[in-house]
Amino acid sequence: MIEARDRQLLEHIQLGLPVCSKPYAEIGRLCDMPETEVIERLTRLKQQGLIKRMGVIVKHRQLGYRANAMVVWNVPDNLIKQLGGHIGRFPFVTLCYQRPKQPEWPYNLYCMIHGKDRATVLKQLEQLVDACGLSSFDQEILFSKRCFKQRGAVYKNTAVTHG
């Protein structure tokens, strides 16, 4: 369980850190906590991994990353771990997960590639398929067409990653 004081702090910073010279002192004022306690608690929460990262969340489309491909494969269970590890080593891959197969959807290995245009993404995918020996497996490429919604997930009062 998360301590009450930690939770209070996490709730106060979830929507963003103050952009001013002493942001942690400012949070302390809001939570009625000294700045040193804010810094100590956040440092520990970061070490524990509850805070994955402190920093900016970019809108990838705003940075010119307009092509976003979700690529899925149907690979044998005994190869999936090795293939997943290999795929994750390519610099253009942003995510790689194993997910369960579904009726009419026989794919279990997922990866995301974010690129500036489709041609580049397809070239990178070809390179990935060759290097990892994925060409014999069923594959589908799903490019995103429209983004309806993109926000940090908000847990009642707390934002999380889709990690």
Added chain:
Amino acid sequence: MDDIDKKIINALQDGFPICDAPYRRVAMQLELTEQELINRLKALLDNGTLTRFGPLYNAEQMGGALTLAAVKAPKERFDEISDIINAFPEVAHNYARNHELNMWFVIATETPEQIQKTINAIEQQTGLTVYNMPKNQEYFVNLKLEA
């Protein structure tokens, strides 16, 4: 967005110090003044280039749950379906994709039990089958994108 803005975005995607004067520290690394960094960061947040500046939490450690889900939305009902799905506060991301499964979204809830409840509610309101694809194993995550 100029080269200095890009430099700021790239540096802050790597992290932000937890100390008494964090902006001053980052500004020094980037050879900017603290005030210039603060002004530019505010502008990038105001004009929507950055969604958010703050912490990213680990969902599972917070006691919450996440899943990836998809539906096959018939063409003529596409906008109606996306409106229904986006109205759920539990839906964090939603993308149209070029496939028969044409709408893909992330559901994030405070407890694992609420995932199924949300899926049931979406099925009920849309009349569509929701494909639920929770993560079994994570091999790699890197959300950093070079500006």
